[in-house]
Amino acid sequence: MPQLPYKVHELSVGQLSARSGAAVSALHFYEPKGLISSTRTAGNQRRYTRDALRRVAFVRAAQRVGIPLAVIRDALAELPDERTPNRADWARLSEVWRSELDERISQLVELRDRLTDCIGCGCLSLEKCALSNPYDNLGEQGPGARRLRVDRSAKDPVVVHEGDGAGRRTPGDRSS
Numbered sequence: 001m002p003q004l005p006y007k008v009h010e011l012s013v014g015q016l017s018a019r020s021g022a023a024v025s026a027l028h029f030y031e032p033k034g035l036i037s038s039t040r041t042a043g044n045q046r047r048y049t050r051d052a053l054r055r056v057a058f059v060r061a062a063q064r065v066g067i068p069l070a071v072i073r074d075a076l077a078e079l080p081d082e083r084t085p086n087r088a089d090w091a092r093l094s095e096v097w098r099s100e101l102d103e104r105i106s107q108l109v110e111l112r113d114r115l116t117d118c119i120g121c122g123c124l125s126l127e128k129c130a131l132s133n134p135y136d137n138l139g140e141q142g143p144g145a146r147r148l149r150v151d152r153s154a155k156d157p158v159v160v161h162e163g164d165g166a167g168r169r170t171p172g173d174r175s176s
Helices: 013-020 024-030 051-064 069-077 087-117 137-140
Strands: 046-049 150-152 158-161 168-173
Touching: 013 024, 013 046, 013 137, 024 051, 046 051, 051 069, 051 087
Parallel strands: none
Antiparallel strands: 150 158, 158 168
16 A cells, blocks of 8 residues: 655545545545545646545445445534544444444345245245245235336346336346
8 A cells, every 4th residue: 555755735536546445436436425525726636635535434434334325425424524534433423323234234134044935936926035025015916926027028038127116127037
């Protein structure tokens, strides 16, 4: 990891990337999200203060445990004068996030333990489909698939995931 001379107070995006381990594209993405900020030189180049290193480390640590960027941004915005988070800030925020993470872990463990009940056929009417139809809630709507349908009009048939409003498509899946 490259060391920066202590007298350097402003970092280019390349220096921040090299020192923090975050890709330049990630740093560019973080900026309009309000996670980090920069100033511009006369040549319109970004410059970051050294405290951006700690903010990027904070963001990346929070992301690693599954905290959404919007929640991270809100947490950073609560700091006085948008200062750099310190150890006490991390301890306070991680305590707040702990219950949410515990709930997610519990849900993942339950999904893992019930995964063998899913046969992956796409019918989603099994009484014990832990992934898409727990407790057969969709069975009350009648027989057949409720969340998956195959779009056979496409050149390469795709599965269209319905019901959650996402309209995701999975290429090449020919199951019905």
